[in-house]
Amino acid sequence: MRSCRFVxxxxxxxxxxxxxxxSCSSIxxxxxxxxxxxxxxxxxxxxxxAGLIGTxxxxxxxxxxxxxxxxxxxxxxxxxxxxxxAFGLHPQSPAPSCPVGGRIRAVMKQVQDQVxxxxxxELTGITLADVVCRLQACADPRP
Numbered sequence: 763m764r765s766c767r768f769v770x771x772x773x774x775x776x777x778x779x780x781x782x783x784x785s786c787s788s789i790x791x792x793x794x795x796x797x798x799x800x801x802x803x804x805x806x807x808x809x810x811x812a813g814l815i816g817t818x819x820x821x822x823x824x825x826x827x828x829x830x831x832x833x834x835x836x837x838x839x840x841x842x843x844x845x846x847x848a849f850g851l852h853p854q855s856p857a858p859s860c861p862v863g864g865r866i867r868a869v870m871k872q873v874q875d876q877v878x879x880x881x882x883x884e885l886t887g888i889t890l891a892d893v894v895c896r897l898q899a900c901a902d903p904r905p
Contacts, residue, residue, distance in 0.1 A: 767843040768839065770843075774795065776890065779831040779894050780897075785825055812841070813829075827890075831890035847874070851874065852867050855867070
C-alpha cells in the first residue's frame with residue numbers, strides 16, 4: 763500500500779498558506795483532508811520538527827506556517843513526512859550464486875538513487891506558493 767502522507771502534508775500546508783496569518787486546528791485540517799485528526803496531528807509533529815510549521819496550544823490554538831509559502835519546497839515537505847524511497851528493495855539477500863541474484867540489489871539501488879535524484883530535482887523546483895497558485899487557477903472559472 764502506498765503512503766498518502768506527502769499528499770496530506772501538502773494539502774495541510776496549502777490550507778495553512780491560504781489562512782495566513784491565522785492558525786488552524788488539527789480538527790479543521792482533518793475535515794478538509796477528510797481523515798482522522800490523529801493522522802493530521804502526526805503529520806503536524808513531523809512538519810514542525812522539520813521547521814515548516816509552528817503550533818499554538820490551547821482552545822484557540824492550531825498550526826501555522828513557519829515561513830512564507832515561496833520558501834517551502836515540496837522536496838522539504840516530502841523529506842519531513844516520508845522516507846526517501848522510490849520502491850522497496852529485496853528485504854532478504856537473493857542467492858549470491860545466481861548471476862542475477864548476486865548483483866540485482868546493487869543494480870536496483872543504483873536505479874533507485876537515479877529515480878530519487880530526479881524526484882528531488884523536480885520537487886525542489888516546486889514551492890508551496892506554486893501549489894497555492896495552481897489551486898487558485900483551478901478555481902478560476904475563466905477558460
